[in-house]
Amino acid sequence: MDSETKQTTFSKSTGLPRKRFYRARAHSNPLSDSHFPIPTSPAHVDFSLHFPKFVEAENKISKKVEFADIGCGFGGLLISLATLFPDTLMIGMELRDKVTEYVKERILALRRTSSDGQYENISVVRTNSMKYIPNYFEKGQLSKMFFLFPDPHFKEKNHRRRVISTHLLDEYAYVLRAGGIIYTITDVEELGEWMKACLEKHPMFESLTQEELDSDPVVELLCSATEEGQKVARNGGQTFRAVFRRIAYVS
Amino acid sequence: MEESLIEDAEIQNKLEVAPALISVHPSQKSVVVAVGSDLRVFDLLENCPVTLVDESDGPSRKDSIRAIRYGASGKLFVSAGDDKLVKIWSAESWHCLNTICSEKRVSAVAISRDDSYVCYADKFGVVWVVELDGIMEGKVLPSKKGAQLLSHYCSIITSLEFSPNGQYILSADRDFKIRVTVFPKKPLEGAHEIQSFCLGHTEFITCTAFVSSPELSQGYLMSGSGDSTVRLWDIKSGSLLDTCEVSILAGHGESNESESLAQVTVTDICTIPNYAFAAVAIQSFQGIFLLSCDLAAHTLSITKVIKIPGESFIPTSISVSASTRLLWMVSGASNLPGSNHPGFSRVRVISCIESSSILEDEHIPGGTKLLEQLQGKVPIEESVMSAAAEAVRAAMSSLLMKKQYSEEKREFRKRTRNDKKATQ
Numbered sequence: 001m002d003s004e005t006k007q008t009t010f011s012k013s014t015g016l017p018r019k020r021f022y023r024a025r026a027h028s029n030p031l032s033d034s035h036f037p038i039p040t041s042p043a044h045v046d047f048s049l050h051f052p053k054f055v056e057a058e059n060k061i062s063k064k065v066e067f068a069d070i071g072c073g074f075g076g077l078l079i080s081l082a083t084l085f086p087d088t089l090m091i092g093m094e095l096r097d098k099v100t101e102y103v104k105e106r107i108l109a110l111r112r113t114s115s116d117g118q119y120e121n122i123s124v125v126r127t128n129s130m131k132y133i134p135n136y137f138e139k140g141q142l143s144k145m146f147f148l149f150p151d152p153h154f155k156e157k158n159h160r161r162r163v164i165s166t167h168l169l170d171e172y173a174y175v176l177r178a179g180g181i182i183y184t185i186t187d188v189e190e191l192g193e194w195m196k197a198c199l200e201k202h203p204m205f206e207s208l209t210q211e212e213l214d215s216d217p218v219v220e221l222l223c224s225a226t227e228e229g230q231k232v233a234r235n236g237g238q239t240f241r242a243v244f245r246r247i248a249y250v251s
Numbered sequence: 252m253e254e255s256l257i258e259d260a261e262i263q264n265k266l267e268v269a270p271a272l273i274s275v276h277p278s279q280k281s282v283v284v285a286v287g288s289d290l291r292v293f294d295l296l297e298n299c300p301v302t303l304v305d306e307s308d309g310p311s312r313k314d315s316i317r318a319i320r321y322g323a324s325g326k327l328f329v330s331a332g333d334d335k336l337v338k339i340w341s342a343e344s345w346h347c348l349n350t351i352c353s354e355k356r357v358s359a360v361a362i363s364r365d366d367s368y369v370c371y372a373d374k375f376g377v378v379w380v381v382e383l384d385g386i387m388e389g390k391v392l393p394s395k396k397g398a399q400l401l402s403h404y405c406s407i408i409t410s411l412e413f414s415p416n417g418q419y420i421l422s423a424d425r426d427f428k429i430r431v432t433v434f435p436k437k438p439l440e441g442a443h444e445i446q447s448f449c450l451g452h453t454e455f456i457t458c459t460a461f462v463s464s465p466e467l468s469q470g471y472l473m474s475g476s477g478d479s480t481v482r483l484w485d486i487k488s489g490s491l492l493d494t495c496e497v498s499i500l501a502g503h504g505e506s507n508e509s510e511s512l513a514q515v516t517v518t519d520i521c522t523i524p525n526y527a528f529a530a531v532a533i534q535s536f537q538g539i540f541l542l543s544c545d546l547a548a549h550t551l552s553i554t555k556v557i558k559i560p561g562e563s564f565i566p567t568s569i570s571v572s573a574s575t576r577l578l579w580m581v582s583g584a585s586n587l588p589g590s591n592h593p594g595f596s597r598v599r600v601i602s603c604i605e606s607s608s609i610l611e612d613e614h615i616p617g618g619t620k621l622l623e624q625l626q627g628k629v630p631i632e633e634s635v636m637s638a639a640a641e642a643v644r645a646a647m648s649s650l651l652m653k654k655q656y657s658e659e660k661r662e663f664r665k666r667t668r669n670d671k672k673a674t675q
Contacts, residue, residue, distance in 0.1 A: 030404075031405050033653045033654065035653075035656070035661075040427070040450055040451060040452075040453060041448075041450035041451060042450075130404050131404050131405075131406070131426060132426075134428065134430075134448040134450065135428075135450060139445075139447065139489075160375075160405070166399075166441065167377075167399070167401060167402035167404070168402075168404065169443075170401060170402075170432075170441075170442075170443045170444075170445055171404075171445065173443065173444075173445070174445040174448075202443065203440075203443055204443055204444070249443070249444060250444075251433045251435040251436065251442070251443065251444040
C-alpha cells in the first residue's frame, strides 16, 4: 500500500483504519488448502515482530502468548482485553486476509495514538486455527481461548467445519494448561447447544459455576466488546454462552 | 478452460494408480504382496502359495489396497484400501475373521500390541478403532463399525503406528505433522489426551517406524517425508533429535544425472526391534539406503547405499523380518494408464545386515515358486517397470502435495465470486 492510499483508508479524526476499505466476505472455507505461510513449529514463530515492546536481549521475547482469540474478526475483544490485562500477551487468529489486515492496522494505529504505551500486548495472525493451532502454541501454553460468534454452519454436512467439535477440543485441550478457560458464545441457539454439548461430553473440560462466571471480568466482555456482540445487542437478540475450564486429566 | 479440464482428467487418472505393497511376517512365516485389489500370500514354512478364505459377511474387494500389515505378535494380518473395507485375517489359517466397513477410503491401519484393537485412518483424517473381542478363537465375527478415536482436521493420514510399549498411538499426515496421542484404557470412548506433536517436516509425511534397543525399549520414532529427509524424534516431548538429508545422496546414486538438488520423497522406512538400524526406500532411486541410529547420541547417519543393478527396480514398499533380518522389497503398481495389466509387481530380497547382498531369484526363501505367487506369471517388461515408478511418483505427489497455483490462476478461479464481480 503506498502512502497516498494509506492516508485515505485511515479516518482523519481518530487515526484508525476505516472498515469500509477492508470489506471481506463473511465466510471462508476452513477445509481448503492454505496458501499463506505457516510456521513449522511454535519455535519458528517470531513473536518479537508482533510484540516489539516485549523484546529483550538477543531478540528474545520476555513472555509467551497466553490468550488466543480464535476467529478474532475485527478485533473488538482483543482491544478490550489489552487494557484489562496489560501484562499478558494475546493474539487474534483470523482466516480472512482482509480482516486480518484491518486488525493489524487497527492495532498499529491504537499503539500510535495511545499516550501511555497501551495495546503493545495484542497482535493478530492470519491462519487457519482449525488446522494449525499446534504450529503456534506449545503444550499448555495458553490460559484463555475465545471462540466468539463463530460461523454456525447449519447444514449437517457442514458440521465438520464448525470450530468447536469433540476432535478439535482435543487440540484445544492440548494447548490450554490445566485451569485454563475456554469461552464460547453465539447468537444461534442450535450452535450454542452444540458447543455446550461438545464441551460437556469432553472429559478434559468442566463447566464454570455461576459464582465463577459472575466474578470473571472477561465474561461480560464476550457480548459487549465484539462487533458481532454489539450487533446482536442492537437487534435485541439472544446469546448463548458456554464457559468451561480445562481440567487435569489422566486417560 | 479446456486446459484445466484436461488437467483435472489427468489428476483423476493418476489418483487410481496405487503402489504395490509388501509385508513379511515378524518371524518370516509368510509374506504378503498387495497389488491393486489383489492380495497374494505365500507360506514360507510350508513353502506353498496360500488361498485366502473370505466367508465374513461383507462385500469382496474391488479397489486398490492401500495398507497392509501384520500385528506385532504375528497372529493377525490386516488389509484396507480404496474399497472402504478393512479386513482382518488370521495369519495362520488365512481366513478372513472380520470385515469392517468404513465410510471413507482407508489410508492407514495399525493393530494394537496386544492384538485387542485395530485402528484405521480414513482420507478425511479420522482414526477409527474396533475392538477385536474374541477374535483370537479364530471364528468369523459379524461385520462391525468403528468408533471414532481421534481426528486430524481434514488431512489425509499417511501412517498409523503404536509405540513399542503400546502406550501411544501415532498418526502422521500430509500437513507435515505427527500427532502422539495416549492410547486410552477405553479406546471406544475416544483418545483425547495428546502427548505431543512432532513438528519439523516441511512436506507431507509418508512413513513412520520406531527404532529401539534393549536398553531403550521405549524407542525413538523415525519419519520419512516428501521434504527428502528422515527425522528422529523423542515422542514424549515431540522434540526433533536429528535430521538426515537423503536428497543429495539420491542424486549421487543417479550418477550422471544432475538431479541432486531436486527434492525426493522417502517412500518407506522399516526397522528391526532392538536393532538401531533402518532401511529406507526413496522415490526414483534404484536401491535402498541403510541408516544407523545412535540412540545415546541421538543421531542418524547413512551407513550404506545399496544399488540394485540391472533392471530398473525402484522399491515401492519394503518390509523386514525381525528373525531373519532379510529385507523384502517390492516394486510395482496397479491401474497403470495405457496398460492392459491390472497391475504387476516384482519382488527382490536383500540380506542387509551382515553382508548386504542382493539375493538372486533362486536364492530367495521360497524360490521361484514364491515369485510366481507374489509376482504373478506375467513377464515384466523393463519399460513397464520404469513407467510404473513414474506413475506411482505422480500419483503420490498429486495426492499428498499441496497444489501450487500462480497468483493469476487464483484470481481466475475467483472470477465468479460476488465481491469480484462488483469491483469490475
